[in-house]
Amino acid sequence: MTTDLGLLILRLVAGLLLAGHGIQKVSFRLGGAGLAGGAREFRRDGFRGGALTALAAGATQIGAGLLLAGGALTPLAAAGATGVMTVALTVKWRHGLWVQADGYEYPLVLIAVFATLALTGPGRWSADEALRLLPWPAWQAALAVAAGLGSGLAVRLLLRRPSPAADPDHP
Numbered sequence: 001m002t003t004d005l006g007l008l009i010l011r012l013v014a015g016l017l018l019a020g021h022g023i024q025k026v027s028f029r030l031g032g033a034g035l036a037g038g039a040r041e042f043r044r045d046g047f048r049g050g051a052l053t054a055l056a057a058g059a060t061q062i063g064a065g066l067l068l069a070g071g072a073l074t075p076l077a078a079a080g081a082t083g084v085m086t087v088a089l090t091v092k093w094r095h096g097l098w099v100q101a102d103g104y105e106y107p108l109v110l111i112a113v114f115a116t117l118a119l120t121g122p123g124r125w126s127a128d129e130a131l132r133l134l135p136w137p138a139w140q141a142a143l144a145v146a147a148g149l150g151s152g153l154a155v156r157l158l159l160r161r162p163s164p165a166a167d168p169d170h171p
Contacts, residue, residue, distance in 0.1 A: 015069030022061025071126020086152020
């Protein structure tokens, strides 16, 4: 019972905070700057796509966060959450590890949380359990972690905007 309670608390805190972060990215709720603000953030971080990129990231954070909080489709939700946090880690990488210097410490912790949930499963108090989807096969959990990391790195590579010196259309 204590393991299930611990997993429930972990899922609720991490999942709802991730969903809240996504809501901030696409709206003015929870202190967000709206979709335009989310787009500015992505452009400032060196991404193409503006509003579409912010919308995709925000929707992934909201969807994956809510699924994780409910313990629903846990490997898929963990893959999405790991993907967006991998992107965040790549943005903060140049600042070093520690969050005091805007480093990647926090995204790394969240990646570890989401990987742990994929590998352990959501526990008995979850939608996956209620729907009799548990236990997830170990290969699915490992694939979810790998897919999350890989998709985050792929997004960073595909949507990275060239530096201004290399981009003739960027004044």
